[in-house]
Amino acid sequence: xxxxxxxxxxxxxxxxxxxxxxxxxxxxxxxxxxxxxxxxxxxxxxxxxxxxxxxxxxxxxxxxxxxxxxxxxxxxxxxxxxxxxxxxxxxxxxxxxxxxxxxxxxxxxxxxxxxxxxxxxxxxxxxxxxxxxxxxxxxxxxxx
Amino acid sequence: xxxxxxxxxxxxxxxxxxxxxxxxxxxxxxxxxxxxxxxxxxxxxxxxxxxxxxxxxxxxxxxxxxxxxxxxxxxxxxxxxxxxxxxxxxxxxxxxxxxxxxxxxxxxxxxxxxxxxxxxxxxxxxxxxxxxxxxxxxxxxxxxxxxxxxxxxxxxxxxxxxxxxxxxxxxxxxxxxxxxxxxxxxxxxxxxxxxxxxxxxxxxxxxxxxxxxxxxxxxxxxxxxxxxxxxxxxxxxxxxxxxxxxxxxxxxxxxxxxxxxxxxxxxxxxxxxxxxxxxxxxxxxxxxxxxxxxxxxxxxxxxxxxxxxxxxxxxxxxxxxxxxxxxxxxxxxxxxxxxxxxxxxxxxxxxxxxxxxxxxxxxxxxxxxxxxxxxxxxxxxxxxxxxxxxxxxxxxxxxxxxxxxxxxxxxxxxxxxxxxxxxxxxxxxxxxxxxxxxxxxxxxxxxxxxxxxxxxxxxxxxxxxxxxxxxxxxxxxxxxxxxxxxxxxxxxxxxxxxxxxxxxxxxxxxxxxxxxxxxxxxxxxxxxx
Numbered sequence: 001x002x003x004x005x006x007x008x009x010x011x012x013x014x015x016x017x018x019x020x021x022x023x024x025x026x027x028x029x030x031x032x033x034x035x036x037x038x039x040x041x042x043x044x045x046x047x048x049x050x051x052x053x054x055x056x057x058x059x060x061x062x063x064x065x066x067x068x069x070x071x072x073x074x075x076x077x078x079x080x081x082x083x084x085x086x087x088x089x090x091x092x093x094x095x096x097x098x099x100x101x102x103x104x105x106x107x108x109x110x111x112x113x114x115x116x117x118x119x120x121x122x123x124x125x126x127x128x129x130x131x132x133x134x135x136x137x138x139x140x141x142x143x144x
Numbered sequence: 145x146x147x148x149x150x151x152x153x154x155x156x157x158x159x160x161x162x163x164x165x166x167x168x169x170x171x172x173x174x175x176x177x178x179x180x181x182x183x184x185x186x187x188x189x190x191x192x193x194x195x196x197x198x199x200x201x202x203x204x205x206x207x208x209x210x211x212x213x214x215x216x217x218x219x220x221x222x223x224x225x226x227x228x229x230x231x232x233x234x235x236x237x238x239x240x241x242x243x244x245x246x247x248x249x250x251x252x253x254x255x256x257x258x259x260x261x262x263x264x265x266x267x268x269x270x271x272x273x274x275x276x277x278x279x280x281x282x283x284x285x286x287x288x289x290x291x292x293x294x295x296x297x298x299x300x301x302x303x304x305x306x307x308x309x310x311x312x313x314x315x316x317x318x319x320x321x322x323x324x325x326x327x328x329x330x331x332x333x334x335x336x337x338x339x340x341x342x343x344x345x346x347x348x349x350x351x352x353x354x355x356x357x358x359x360x361x362x363x364x365x366x367x368x369x370x371x372x373x374x375x376x377x378x379x380x381x382x383x384x385x386x387x388x389x390x391x392x393x394x395x396x397x398x399x400x401x402x403x404x405x406x407x408x409x410x411x412x413x414x415x416x417x418x419x420x421x422x423x424x425x426x427x428x429x430x431x432x433x434x435x436x437x438x439x440x441x442x443x444x445x446x447x448x449x450x451x452x453x454x455x456x457x458x459x460x461x462x463x464x465x466x467x468x469x470x471x472x473x474x475x476x477x478x479x480x481x482x483x484x485x486x487x488x489x490x491x492x493x494x495x496x497x498x499x500x501x502x503x504x505x506x507x508x509x510x511x512x513x514x515x516x517x518x519x520x521x522x523x524x525x526x527x528x529x530x531x532x533x534x535x536x537x538x539x540x541x542x543x544x545x546x547x548x549x550x551x552x553x554x555x556x557x558x559x560x561x562x563x564x565x566x567x568x569x570x571x572x573x574x575x576x577x578x579x580x581x582x583x584x585x586x587x588x589x590x591x592x593x594x595x596x597x598x599x600x601x602x603x604x605x606x607x608x609x610x611x612x613x614x615x616x617x618x619x620x621x622x623x624x625x626x627x628x629x630x631x632x633x634x635x636x637x638x639x640x641x642x643x644x645x646x647x648x649x650x651x652x653x654x655x656x657x658x659x660x661x662x663x664x665x666x667x668x669x670x671x672x673x
Contacts, residue, residue: 044672046661058668063581066244073244074405077237081401084227085394091226098367106229107446110439113236117435120244124428132669139671 044139054138058131065123073116080105156477157302159486160493167494168320171339175324175332185527188329188534189256189509190419195334197426201433204417206337207502208235208408208434209344209441210290211297211495212469212561217442219468221449222475223458225370228449232442234401238408239438243431246409249580251418251427252670253663257506258415258572259514262579262594265659266587269519274594276514278571279412281598282564283507284544286413289560290500291318291549297496300466301473301489311550317493318546321501325508325538329531330420333505340498345441347491352444354479355451366447369454396629400562403633407565410572413506424670448475455479500545508537555618559610562631563601570597570636574644580667583660585644588651593644600639604632 049055083091084102091102180187195203213235220228254260259275294317295310304310324332359366408414418427452461452475464470476488512534517525575593578585604627605611613623629635666672 044662046665046672047658049665049669049671050661055665055668059664062668070241070244073237073240077233077405078398078401080233081230081398084230085397097364098370099364100226102226103367106226106233109229109233109236110442113233113240113435114439116240117243117432121428121432129425135669136671 049135049139052135054131054135058128058135061127061131065120065127069116069120073113076112077109080109155482156486156489157304159483160302160489163487163490164493167339167343167490168497171324171336174335174339175328178331178335179328180331182528183329183531185256185513185530185534187331188531189505189513190416191329191331191334193420193422194331195420195426197421197429198433199334199338200417200421200426200430201437202341203334203337203420204414204430204434205437205441206339206341206344206498207413207417208411208499209341209495210286210499210561211492212289212293212558214344214348214445214492214495215297215466215469215472216558218445218449218452218475219461219471221446222452222456222461222471223468225453229446230397230401231404232445234404235408236435236438236442237405239431239435241405241409242414243428243435245577245580246415247418247427247431248424249667250415250576251421251424252666252668252673253580254419256416256419256513257510258412258576259510259518262575262590263514264579264663265655266579266590267653271587271590272514272518274591276510278567278594278598279510279514280507280541282412282567282572283503283510284541284548285560285564285567286411287500287503287507287541287545288548288552289557289564290496290503291545292552292555292557292560294493294496294549295553296466296469297492300470301485301492307553310553314549314553315546317497317500318542318549321497321504322539322542324497324501325505325542326535330505333501334417334420336501337498340494341437343494344491345437345444347488348441348444348448351476351479351484352447352451355447358451358479359454366450366454370450392628395634396631399566399629399631399634402637403562403566403569403631406569406573406633406637407567410568410576411565412510412568412572413502415572415576416506416509448472451475504538504541504545507541508534511537511541556616559605559630563605566631566633566636567598567601569633570601570640571595572597574637574641578644578648580663582648583664584648586648586651586655587653589644589648592647592651593640596643596647597636597640600636601632604629604636608632 083105088102091100091105093101095101095104184192186192213231217228217232220231222228250261253264257275258279259272262275263271291314294314298310298313299305304313324336328335356363356366359369418430421427421430449471452471455478456471456474461468461471461474464474466473472488473485476484480487512530516533516537517530571594574597575590578593579590607625608627608630609617609625610630611617611625612619613625614620617625627635662672
């Protein structure tokens, strides 16, 4: 993963054919506001984006981070619950002073949550945001 | 050491009423000032997406933390020691799942409701109806739990035991919530939730710091004290006896924990908040802020819980009228007398207000947007009519909550929260995640997932000891229970997941490939939103 080129090659596969359709111009701003999701702007070629190398790379990077980490968070918490419920002897074992294994593992849940947030934010800043910006730029979408 | 809040009830009622009245007035002024004269749907449902990540993070916590979680979590720690953490860290894990998998994709694909995302590439009508049924049901269950629980809290905190006074307070709270939502919509509600979060967090953090100071900022002294005061068989540093029952009781706890993690990431009123920010990055920031604030809250509550055990005593708390819910009031009275008890009581009622108002808006938005506008009156309704329908729905749902709350007041309603969480975890989360991340997922799968989750939850609860066959059941005199657990999550969550997958494979419909492409691209990049 780390050996992959960091910069994304310029996208040639996008076909931003905006402005070509002249369908259903809303008559009032009220109705524009009301348009129920999903709005399907035919002017953006989502198929082209979806099939582009940049998007596939973005999706792969994203999923390879969030799925395992999400699963790990879930397992880390459920491990605590299962130990607290079924392995009381182990959890009641005193480590030092008044601190038992259960108390330590319980308190560790808090910093580990903070660590996940920091890791995730760093990951998206480095690996996701630049790729999203690149794809948005290539399709001519300006972020609000 | 036997402090009873009842002894000096009138003083604390005055303080509580005073603090609460100030909050209500300040919030009302703010709600009025921020409200828009001619509200559009975009304004009424999601405040035009104008809030920043930090504001929304505060509001997320304000809308999420209920009175039950404040009082119950502290009490669980005071009585059960580390085993009491199970509830609180469950919230935390749920919020991490929100951060990793939900916040940004949801913001990118939807606009107002959970139904927007679920129906994106599916057949609109049936999926929106299913999403609305699930949203309204989960919200109503949570609302009923909060409102009915209010009666018990009035008795516990203010020592007002007369049924008519309790009903009056419940109705009064309900009316204030309805007014906030009607006047301010999401914009006003968000500010109410922000102020509430600020008030709740400030209170618990200050009390925690004060308590630590009382123990010379020595955590080990605090823990030692907590240990000393507990009788040998309920040594708080070890496992509390409460959860160390037979096999079934243990499995029940695991089931509850499962629902609290996965339900926290599927609660409609939490999901809706991710639309109130302008872009995916702010949605991401909201979730991070929420986690940091939750960490602050949990750390403080941890101190409160152990200090309650050290100063008041675990057995005293357990024997008090409100059980573990009395840990906070007893502790507050112990360290700050009636004044602090009054402040804490006011904070609890503010908490109820902010949470239920959020549920109210979510339920009415789901009905008016998903059902009324998109199913009954497709293409025929303008935004102002939709907002009017949402307002009327708010009043109807609010009145339902008041009536239900008054009728169910005094009943044991804690299980309702657990059911709402289990429903959210089984009906919403699997469908939502599969919809966002599984290409093949289709209408049949969505419907099977949502209805499978809802029906399995309800069926299992009806045939559980919650309803019949035990002394604490709703119907203690009959016994038709065959499901041993009070918390259905451990069965209903996998069941709905299996339903969703089988439904997808069996169902004939294939979502339109262009919609799938659009949704996938939007999920990741926000292009087209």
